[in-house]
Every structure is written in structure tokens, then in C-alpha cells.
Amino acid sequence: MEPKIHEKPGPRIEIASRNVIMDKKADIWVRGFESHSHVDVTAETVDDNGRKWQSVTPYTLNPQGCLEIAVAESEGERFDDIDPWEIFDSMRPVDLPGGNVPMFAKTTTEPLLVDISATAPNGDSARSSLRLHVFDDATTIREEVREGTLQGTFFCPKGDGPFPVVICLGGSDGWFTEPRPALLASHGIATFSVAYFGGEPLTEELSEVPLEFFDRAVAWLEKYSAVDTKRMGIYGYSKGAELALLLASRDKRIRAVAAYSPSSVVWQSPNGGATKSSWTAGGVPLPFVRMHLSGMKIMKIMTGRPVAFREIYEQGMEKHPEQTEAAHIPVENISGPVLLVSGTEDGVWPSGEMGDAIEKSLKEAGKDVIHLKYTGAGHLTTLPGLPAPEVRDTLIFGGTSKKSSRALEDAWKNMVAFFTTNL
Template identity: 25%
Template sequence: MLKAHSSVTALLRYTGISIPDKVATCRNITCMQHLFGAVRWRSKFTAAPLLTAQPARALIDEQIAIQGRFLPPHWPVTVRAHMHSEEGDLWEAFSHYKTNENGVVNLTTDHSVGGSYVGCEPMGLFWALQPAPSAREGLRLRKKDVETPYVVQLSLWEGHVSSSKRPIEDEQTAGRLAASTVERWYMTPHTRRVEIRQNGIVGTLFLPSGPGPFPAMVDLWGMGGGLNEYRSALFASKGIASLSLAYFGHKDIPGPLDELNVGDDYFRSAYNLLQDHPEVCGERIGLIGLSYGVYLVLRMATHIGVKPMCVIGINGPLGSYDKFPGIKSGDVVNYQMLDEHGNFSLRHFTMPSMIPKENQIKFEMLECPLLCIVGEDDYNCASMETANEIEEILRAAGKAQLFTRLSYPGAGHLIEPPYSPNARVSLWTVKPKKINAIWGGHPAPHAAAQEDAWKKMLDFIEYNLRK
């Protein structure tokens, strides 16, 4: 300690700092560490455990680097993620690790040995989120207010724990070592959200920051109805204007909520509205649809006189099957669209052989590239059979070069932006009776499919709308 004292005193004299002898000779020289990083000394104190997550604020498709430090070496620890949905339901995920010889756990490089997933999955705590045991049944996590983030709490725990083994919702429970918070956004700060209620069109337009005109997408979802904005918001955050378009089950569209009350004129008007927008490059517009939205965007591209530059279809049918749309909630049971477990499924009804020829898309009329994304574990739509049929039709028409397929084993129906939790089964309707829809998909391969498909979708859009 005398040696340390003489070194500090000499350093103070060299820098010209005047300090009383009694301070210079003090055994506690912690303040010197702040002033002079090169000063080292032994201490009986160790740093408290630390959990870091960087960046703490990011878009939903960006990776977060999570690391725990200042822990005992070769020590079992749990990293937990939890958040509350906009409806107030608790979602959580757990991963189990052992620290390395330096007392560090790094989720980017280390393998989880248990919990909600196993293996090296840097974003596993996000895509593995599931409703807590106390939450309601049949939940699906979907962002409604895209102008606010998901706020995810991360925490570091001693030992390997999970909600099924011991309750840890109380953050004061013994064993919690450190915590951190991250924000997950669908919109960058200067992305603009514009509600559209014009000429009967119901939608939301998202515009990137900066000067336009921008390439653009028309974004359609499935027969779940309503207005889903989060994919469009993320497109705009990547520099692509996007119109999220409602067509079914929305209060601002005239007619019964449980019936499809719009036709070709509605979709043509929506396309033209986007094409004529002063901040959109009218010659560089693409279409994207999921589920029944696939049929609609393919119909737009081939039957109603608009000329998109590209189309993306995610797990959808090649035509409209009899008695649907126009199906009412009570008709689900009548049409026997339930599987052996009582879950709603349209897989059988979307087989190409089940769709009358007069209701099928005339793919020989397609003039733009089509990216077909298939979840091979899709339990709600005959996606693989549909992709096979489309490819065969285009090949016979001499247009095979327009077709690209991305096919993912273990992925289900709901292939969404990266790191979104998959719901294999979720609530479909409560009237006249409670019925769940089965979507399919296994957590890890479905998450891998979402990550890969999103990157390739963006590449596809960039190539076809900016070339």
C-alpha cells in the first residue's frame, strides 16, 4: 500500500494538482481510479453482476446483443425476457446458460442449454416469447399501435429457472441479479403515418423520412380482417412507402363486418390512390399479401388493369373457393372447416383441386416477378400445393422466369417480420362458439424462416422497385 501511495503522490505532483497530505496518504484511493485510469490496486470488493442489451432501442428486425458479466465462472444462470402486450397479457421467455471461465455469458455466441429454446439463438428470447401460465388462452402477439414500442424487460437470475418451476413475476424474488430494458419499434422516429379515408378507401399510408418520391407497396393481410399496420410501418422504416389496406371486418367499410363487401373497383382505386400520391414513384409499386391477401394481390396483378412491378405472396390460395369469402362466423361449423381437434383450418378447402377453375387466378396473364413464400408446416392453407400449381402453370405459359419460391420446413402459416413469436394456434372467433385457428409452425424453424424470408423480401423489393 505504501508503494501505491507513493505512486499516486508522484502522479499528483506531476500534474500540478494540490491535495492535502492527509488525502494523499488515505488508504481509500477510489477517487484516483476516476481521475487516472492507469492506477491499479487490490480491493476486496467485486463488481455487481451486470446485464447489458445493445442497442437498447431498435427496430423489430434488428438484432440485440445481450451479455451478462461479473458473475462467478462456470455458473448456471437464467436470462429472462418478459413484457406485457397492449391488452395487458404477460408474455415471457427463458434461456439457461453456464458462464465461461471469466464469469461472462454472451447470448450472441453461447448456447442455451434449456428453458424456452436450446442452442445458439441470439434473438431467441424475443421469438420464443409465449403467454405466461396466468395469461388468457388463444393469444397471438400483434402490434396495434405502431407509434409505440414493445418494451421488453430482460433480467439475469441465479440458477436455471422458469415460470413452470418457480414464480418469478415478482421482481424482488431472491435470485434476480441484474436487469435491463429494450424497446422494439416498427417505426423509425421520422417515419410518417397517414390515415386514408378517401373515395371509400380504408387504409394507412406509411411514408419514409426524407424527400420522395419513394417506391411503394400495397400491403394486404388475410381474412382475420381489420387493418394491420405493422408490416407497412417496417417497410417505410426501410425506405419503402407502404399502404396497409383494409378490405374486410373494418367498421369504416360499409356492410356487415363478417362479409367481404368490396370488389375489384375498391382494389383498383386503392392502387391508383397510391400511384397518384406525390411522394410515391407511381411506376415503382409492388404488392404483398398473406393468406387470402395472396389471392387478392394476384388478382390485382392479373385481372383489374393495374401493372405492379412485383408481387409477394405468403402462404395463400390460388383462387377464391366457393362460399368463401362471404362466409359468416356461424357458417364455419356448417362448412366443416374444423380439424379433428376442433380448430379452424382452410387447408382442405384451399387445395388447388378444390377451387373451381373459373375462380382461379389466370397466371398466364402475370407480367411481373412473383416471390412465393411457403411454410411447409402450414396447417391453415395448402401453401405447398398452391406453389407447385403456380410454378407449373407459369412454366407451361413460358413464364417460369417470373417465379421464385422460398420454402421453409417447420414454418407455419403466419410468416411475419423477424423475431415475432409464432402462434401455432390462436383464437379465431367466439361467436356462435369459441373456435381456435390452427396456423402451424414450430418455434425455432419458424423463427429462422421469418428472419430469412424478411431479408430476401427486402432484397426482392429493392431489386424490382429500384433497379
């Protein structure tokens, strides 16, 4: 029998695990190509709305024809200037080449299948794939809550509790979301994503929304033995950040607050018609600041052109200082520490400046606050590890997708540590 010949494997992509939690960096190696070869690494996936996204990232391999896109150094192959998130968050819609980056639709807890390939000018190529998860049913419980005006989804780590819990609030669509709470729950923190408007049996519009929905959510959690409501935090983004800060300023049970793209005041309802407050307490509308709509903004809205609402809010505060004072969210009454996340180029509203005002009020009251203010980032709401939007339909988010993506990745890591430390 002739001896078996062991040939060196050819070009290949090796992935340490084909199932990765989305906020973890995947260990990916490109190997077996020619020394110092130039390769294009392509990543492709389809979002939850069926839109195809793709990135093509050029790299130069080392003398061994290898490249490591990974977290930890290993085998001396790592290039220090390699960004391990780049192939994921630089993906762009195939049907919108060169345009403003839209919202990457991630609305379910289903994993994203990402196909990865590497090609060299001499024709060498390799392919592989992995799945990015926000939820792992082996380690986390998911429970739907549909009890009248209490609508949401609860996620809880499996194992010995009780666990700290964070109530999660979405943006101006008002309904509960699942990917972010599911991802946060993978870090040993129970989460309860709760709707506050947006459909039956709740009010349809973001107008005079009763704050009492929060009491119903806490009452439900208090019956759940696996969580400890004495270690309860709250997390919201955009309009949900305004709401999170408002609730925490009125409820001592909330021990820590994370607010992405926050507001320092209560704003009017963004709906058309009669000008009303966004919120009520005990049936009484809360004081609010009116937005200032110029004729040009109205024309852009009516004609469906892209619009940045930032100056509508800025001019509202400038033209109505008495309303701004009356509608101030009394963050100085918040019991625990506060984490603020904002971008300097937020096109939706001036979250950076409003975050500064919140930070100032908290520091003057002797409260603990961290303000992560990212230069060049826009309206920060989305998941880490995915392309951040520059626009959502005709709403301009501001900033660049790259800078916003980096900000979201850093902010998420800090938020997980913030809740882990303070709850």
C-alpha cells in the same frame, strides 16, 4: 485524500441500444458473473391486448463469466450456437403454460417494452430493458387515409424521394394493419396499408368484395409526390396473398409481388349462407372453388373446438376439378417477379402445395419466381422477431411456433431484399 478504488462491476446486462427496430437483432451482453456460470435469461413483455408473455432461456457463460447475444462478433465473447432471436420469439403467454401458442397481439405501432433479467444459482442477478419498434417517427411519416371507401394508413420514409411503394393487404379480417407496413417502411420503401372489407363504409363481410378498391388506392398514391407509382409492388398474406396475386395478374402497374401463405385459386366466401365468390370485378363475381365441409368439421365449428381447415380446401379442389381450373389465378400474366412464402405444415390451407402450383405456372411462363417453402412451419402471417402462433382462437395454424418463427424471420429479410432489388 485517499486514492479512489476502481472496483470491477458486478453482474450486469449491457445493451448496445435500448431502442431497436423489431427486425434487427439486439446487441445484448451478460457480464460480470462467475466463470462458466449457468444463468437463466428471462424476457418479459405485454402485448397490445394486455397479455403478459415470458421466456426463460438457460445459458452457460464463458470463462470470463460473459455471454453475448448479438449480431456481430466482438471481443471474442460470442458463442456461435447462440440464437440472437431466441429470447424474444420463445416467449409464451404466462396464463397458458404448455398450451398451443396463440397469436401475439401486435396491432399498433407503439413499441414493445421488453424487460430482460439474468439469474445464477448462487444468487447473482442483473436486469435491463429495451424497446422493440416497428415505427420511428424520426425517420418515417405516418398518415391516416380516411376518404370514403378508401381506408388505410400510409407510411413514407423522410428525405428525398420519390420512393418505391408497396401496397399492403391483411388477411381474412380485411381491415388494414399497421405494424408490418410500418416496419417495411423503415427500410426506405413507402407503404400503403389498405382495407378491402371489414366495416363501414366498406362491405362488412368477405363476400363479393369489389377489386376496384385497388384503383382508388393507386389514384391516391399518384397524387403523392414522395412516391413513384411506376415502382409499385404489392404484399399480402393469407387471404390477402390470394388477393395480391389476383390483382397483380390483372394490373400491369404492379411490378413485384410478395405473397405469404398464398392461394393458387379464387375461393368461395368463407362466410355462411349462400355460396358466393370472394371477389367481383366490374360488378361480376369471379369464378371460385367451393370448400368441402365434412360433418365432422361442421360439428367442430359449431361446438367451438379447435379446427384445421386445410382439408376443407384440399377436398374442395379434389372434388371440383372443373371449378379449380376456372378459378385459377392467371399468375402467368403478372408483370414482375414474385416471392412466395409457405409452410409445409400450414393448417389453415395447403399454402405449400398451392405455392408449388403458382411457382410451376410462373416458371412455365418464363417469369421470375422465388418460393421460400419452410419445412415444419405453419400458416405464416405474423411479424418477425415475435412468437409465431400455432392457433388463433379456435383456428389451427399448424407447424410449431419455433419453426414458424424462424421461417418468418428469414422470409422477412428476403422480402425486404426482394422489394429493394426489384422496385
